[in-house]
Each structure stands twice: as structure tokens, then as C-alpha cells.
Amino acid sequence: MKEAEVLKYEAFTSSPGKGNPAGVVLQGDDYTEEEMQIIAERAGYSETSFIRKSESADLELRYFTPGHEMNLCGHATVASLYALCEKGMLESGKTYSIQTKAGILPVKISEKGGRIHITLEQASPQFKPFTGDREKLAGALGITEEDFHEDLPIVFGSTGIWTAIVPLRSLEASKKMVPDNKQFPDVLVDLPKASVHPFTFETVHPDSDLHGRHFSSPYSGTIEDPVTGTASGVMGAYMKQYGNAEQREFIIEQGQEIGKDGKVEIEMNEDGGHVKVNMTGTAVYSETRILKI
Numbered sequence: 001m002k003e004a005e006v007l008k009y010e011a012f013t014s015s016p017g018k019g020n021p022a023g024v025v026l027q028g029d030d031y032t033e034e035e036m037q038i039i040a041e042r043a044g045y046s047e048t049s050f051i052r053k054s055e056s057a058d059l060e061l062r063y064f065t066p067g068h069e070m071n072l073c074g075h076a077t078v079a080s081l082y083a084l085c086e087k088g089m090l091e092s093g094k095t096y097s098i099q100t101k102a103g104i105l106p107v108k109i110s111e112k113g114g115r116i117h118i119t120l121e122q123a124s125p126q127f128k129p130f131t132g133d134r135e136k137l138a139g140a141l142g143i144t145e146e147d148f149h150e151d152l153p154i155v156f157g158s159t160g161i162w163t164a165i166v167p168l169r170s171l172e173a174s175k176k177m178v179p180d181n182k183q184f185p186d187v188l189v190d191l192p193k194a195s196v197h198p199f200t201f202e203t204v205h206p207d208s209d210l211h212g213r214h215f216s217s218p219y220s221g222t223i224e225d226p227v228t229g230t231a232s233g234v235m236g237a238y239m240k241q242y243g244n245a246e247q248r249e250f251i252i253e254q255g256q257e258i259g260k261d262g263k264v265e266i267e268m269n270e271d272g273g274h275v276k277v278n279m280t281g282t283a284v285y286s287e288t289r290i291l292k293i
Helices: 033-043 074-086 134-141 171-176 181-187 229-242
Strands: 003-011 020-025 048-052 059-064 095-100 103-112 115-121 126-129 155-158 162-167 195-200 210-212 249-254 262-271 274-281 283-292
Touching: 003 033, 003 074, 020 033, 020 074, 033 048, 033 059, 033 283, 048 074, 059 074, 074 095, 074 103, 074 115, 074 229, 074 274, 074 283, 126 229, 134 162, 134 181, 134 195, 155 229, 162 229, 171 195, 195 229, 210 229, 229 249, 229 262, 229 274
Parallel strands: 020 048, 059 095, 162 195, 210 249
Antiparallel strands: 003 020, 003 283, 048 059, 095 103, 103 115, 115 274, 126 155, 155 162, 195 210, 249 262, 262 274
């Protein structure tokens, strides 16, 4: 029987018990793909990351939900790089390349307000139309079609992982949502394995620009992701594409409905006609668990 040391870090917060917990396994090379999936399932976090050696980048990260592997995960990336920096294995003030299944991505480590912050450049934004039934989607979220924003479209978006972006009229609509994730594949006919990411312009915190929630695909083994880095990046790109936003920087809040208050900073830059989305967040160590597999 093998053992795995799983470090729990909470991303997008500096307060233990808040933000989005991720498992971090520093010795990722010690485990097979099957073992990594077992560890992630037993750890039970929305994502557990495995840090591995890479021949094409400074390091490789592989991300597993309790149910399957993911191409990219924002909060687990922040947690992993924060852990490596905290342990003296990476340095603040430097940019590192990480190999993921969404491509090789640059990650910058910096200090702000006396804390380590991790900035991940996400994959280029992509969008696809949602052609499913809006009424059925509302029902799967526990709201009505009238709760959808009247002027903005529901679309699928990706900066590494596909999610259905659902603009809402109000914070009240966000608060009252009770999703039935099992209905998602039948409703999301274009991309049945996608997650659902509703958002609103009304926020809990006055310094936030947007408020989001993130409901997982039923295949992932979780119901709601507290604070989601990749989906926050897509929200920023969505605002540029569909909201005609001149804004380049957004503070996105998430997790307040489930007691996991967290914030993600998103910055967008254009380079040669391409939109680059940068996601920044901090993290905090919580605990170490030894799992037998």
C-alpha cells in the first residue's frame, strides 16, 4: 500500500477556511495516472494538482477532480505555485513555464501587500453559442427564465476549460439558485460535459466588479466550486466580447453564498489582435493529509 501526502491550500483568499480549497501533491512523479485519480477522489477537493517534472517547461501540473482529469485549473495552479514558493522551491519576482493539457503557460510570482501572488496567463479565449432550451437551463439552476439578463447572451466560453456563461439580472437571482447538476448534460446539448457559470453585475463587496458562482459538471464529483480562476478569466473575456467593456481589469468575487468568500483579479491585454487573459490570486496553507492508496 502506497501513501500520498496531500497539502491543502485555499486559493483566492488569505483567510483559512475561505476561498477555494485545492489539494497539492508535491511528489506527483511518484504516482501513475490511475493512482492520481484515486488520490483526488479520496482527497475530495474540487481539484487536486500533481506537480511533476517536465522536459518542455519548468514543471508540469496535472489536475484531477474526484471524477476525472481536467486540462487546466486556475485555483489549483495558484495553490501549487504558492506552495512551491512558500517552500523555497520557486522564487518571487520570476516567471515560470508550466506544462498543462491546455498548453504550456507562463506563471509569474510576485509580492503584493506582503503576500505572494500568482499570475497565470490563461489559454486564448474561445466562445461558442448556446443553442439549448433556456427554460430548461433555468429549471436546472432552480430559477426562472426571467432571472436571465435581458440584453446579454448565454454562451459557452473557454480559457482552458469550457463553461456555460449565464448572465443574470440580479444578485438575488444568484443567491436563490439551487442547481440540479444531473440535468446539465441534457440541457447543455452543445457541450454536455461543460460546467455552468452564472454571474451578475450586482456584487456583495463594493470593490468588486462582477459576482459569480460555478456549478460543476455532474461527471466531476462536486456540486459547486467556491472560487473559480479559469471561469473568472472567461468572464473578463466575455465582458470584452459581449458586454462592450472598455475595462481591462476586473475584480471578480465568488463563494459568498456558501461561506467561501474569495476574489480573483483578471487583467486583459491585446497582443497582435489576440486577447491575453491574466488571472491573479493568493493562497493560504490549511493542513496536510496522508492518504493510503
